[in-house]
Amino acid sequence: MPTITRITVQQKKTDRYNIFLDEKYAFSVDEDVLIKHQLKKGMELDEFSLSEIAYQDDIRKSYNLAIQYLARRMRSEAEVRKALKDKEVDESIVQEVIHRLYEYSFLNDEEFAIAFVRTAMNTTDKGTDVIRRELKEKGISDNILERALKEYPFEQELDTAIKLCEKFVQKNTRDSSRVMKQKLEQMLFRKGYSLGIIQTALSEMEMEKAEDEEMAALRIHAEKAHRKYEKLEGFEYEKKMKQALFRKGFAFELIEQVLSQINEQ
Structure with a gap:
């Protein structure tokens, strides 16, 4: 059987040791594996012992990889499993590493x-x-x-949703009330708010603009549409203007007022 003739500490990794069998370098092991198997000069190693030492060292190396991964921030079990598999760690070793991480409360x-x-x-x-x-x-x-x-109270989530709405409204003053409501619903849905939160948040908002504010927003859109369709005449011009402004969410009666004002100019 091969015999350990020399054990040396690695220069760059002082917690790992080089094992020499019959005067030739054979393998390296972690300090914990060295101690666990009581490896020392003159010790004979059979095939089973060599296989068991290699297996235990693979577990230790993979465990150290997992600890380094967890040192950056908390991780889920699935994340740790994936990280180890990405390093091509064997499934049986991954399972043993996960068990040890739970045992020492590194995973929960x-x-x-x-x-x-x-x-x-x-x-x-x-x-x-x-x-x-x-x-x-x-x-x-x-x-x-x-x-x-359950750590996220309904009231706090609702408060966050309302603040989001208020910020959004301040940045989108040119939208009609109807379009504003649609945009708010879409924005809150994208951010992951439930229908109940969305409906409650919108009901808490002052969604209806004062008529003068709505008219001011409408005039801005009407001016843009007018520049686009000013070469048209009569019925065709009015049709295109009404369609464009209605799609922006403005009420027909307000659109009629603005078009009358434009025609009088």
Whole structure:
């Protein structure tokens, strides 16, 4: 049987050791594996021992990879599994690494999900539907993610949705009330807010503009449309103008008033 004739510390990785069998370099092992198998000079190693040492060292190397990955931020079990598989780690070793990570409390999907929800709630404007989808993509089970989402109170989510609406309205003063409402609904839906939150948020907003504000917005759009269709005459001009302004969400009676004013100029 081959015999260990020398053990040296690696220069760049001082927690790894080079093992020499019969005066020739054979393999390297992690310090923990060295201690666990009590490797020392003069020790004989059979095929089974060599195979077991290699297996345990692969587990240790993969465990260290996982720890480095987790050091950057909290991760879900599915994320760690994927990271190890991307490094071409064997499934049996991945399973052993995951077991050890849970054993030493480096992994906990419920704690991860709760932290994820709290971070999204406090640092983003995402609704719970988007947060739910992102947690599913990270491999979090339905039971865990639903418990985690309880960390996001309805009142706080509604308040965030209302603030989003207020900011959006301030930036889109030229839209008609009807178009504004449609855009707000679409924006909130994209950001992951439920129908109940959207309806409640819009009902809290002062969606109807004062008539003079609506007319001011209408005049801006009417001027643009007029420049586009001013070469047309009579019925064709009025038809095109009305169609263009109605598509912008303005009421027919207001459109009629603006067209009368344009005709009088």
